[in-house]
Amino acid sequence: MDGNGRWAQKKGKIRTFGHKAGVESVRAAVRFARQTDIQSLTLFAFSSENWKRPEDEVSVLMELFNLVLNSEVKKLNKNGVRLKVIGDVSAFDDKLVNKIRKAETLTAENRQLVLNIAANYGGRWDIVNAAKQLATQVQQGEITPEQIDESLFDAKISTHQVPELDLLIRTGGEHRISNFLLWQCAYAELYFTDVLWPDFNEEVFQTAVNDFKSRQRRFGLTGEQVS
Numbered sequence: 262m263d264g265n266g267r268w269a270q271k272k273g274k275i276r277t278f279g280h281k282a283g284v285e286s287v288r289a290a291v292r293f294a295r296q297t298d299i300q301s302l303t304l305f306a307f308s309s310e311n312w313k314r315p316e317d318e319v320s321v322l323m324e325l326f327n328l329v330l331n332s333e334v335k336k337l338n339k340n341g342v343r344l345k346v347i348g349d350v351s352a353f354d355d356k357l358v359n360k361i362r363k364a365e366t367l368t369a370e371n372r373q374l375v376l377n378i379a380a381n382y383g384g385r386w387d388i389v390n391a392a393k394q395l396a397t398q399v400q401q402g403e404i405t406p407e408q409i410d411e412s413l414f415d416a417k418i419s420t421h422q423v424p425e426l427d428l429l430i431r432t433g434g435e436h437r438i439s440n441f442l443l444w445q446c447a448y449a450e451l452y453f454t455d456v457l458w459p460d461f462n463e464e465v466f467q468t469a470v471n472d473f474k475s476r477q478r479r480f481g482l483t484g485e486q487v488s
């Protein structure tokens with residue numbers, strides 16, 4: 262969800278104005294995903310590197326997460342959305358962590374859409390975290406190192422409960438992955454758009470999906486084999 266700061270600055274406003282405006286785009290993205298056959302949507306809300314931003318920007322972002330949880334969880338639940346927060350939430354304050362856990366429990370049985378919010382998330386953290394869990398299992402004699410394969414590793418990755426990642430969209434004009442779903446990106450289609458996140462809406466999402474549908478996914482095979 263890149264481009265909030267630049268969107269605000271273009272309008273002569275402070276950066277946090279862009280984050281607040283970005284919440285409406287989050288609503289649009291969830292609405293679009295629910296209305297189409299998308300089973301899972303993961304939004305990168307706060308990276309492990311974002312703590313290094315100016316203190317007041319970090320605190321506005323924390324406040325926004327709180328506000329969004331207060332105002333949206335009931336609606337998400339009513340609409341059959343399962344909410345999951347992925348990332349190292351232990352760094353957030355206890356009140357916010359409680360709110361997150363409550364929302365996850367409330368929506369745990371919903372099946373219409375899984376909405377993952379990546380908060381204090383990093384793709385490398387996700388991989389290291391999986392490795393640590395497997396190492397502990399080896400140490401405790403539950404598995405042997407030889408048993409570790411991609412599927413066992415995948416089971417420890419934070420998005421293990423959702424299908425393989427198909428499409429990664431980055432707004433804001435940069436052509437980078439920036440430590441997002443690194444493990445999950447292996448065969449994902451990448452889509453970059455100059456649209457700044459607060460201008461993201463159903464139409465932009467549909468354009469990205471149309472582009473995705475026009476691609477031939479080969480997974481290492483030849484074009485002939487696939488068609």
Ligand code: FPP
Nearest residue numbers: 262263264265266267280283284306326329
């Ligand atoms: C990146 O834009 C955006 C963020 C670091 C924050 C995203 C957060 C929201 C949209 C708010 C709420 C979301 C949820 C899911 C509760 P940037 O600031 O790096 O933009 P720039 O590249 O223009 O500086």
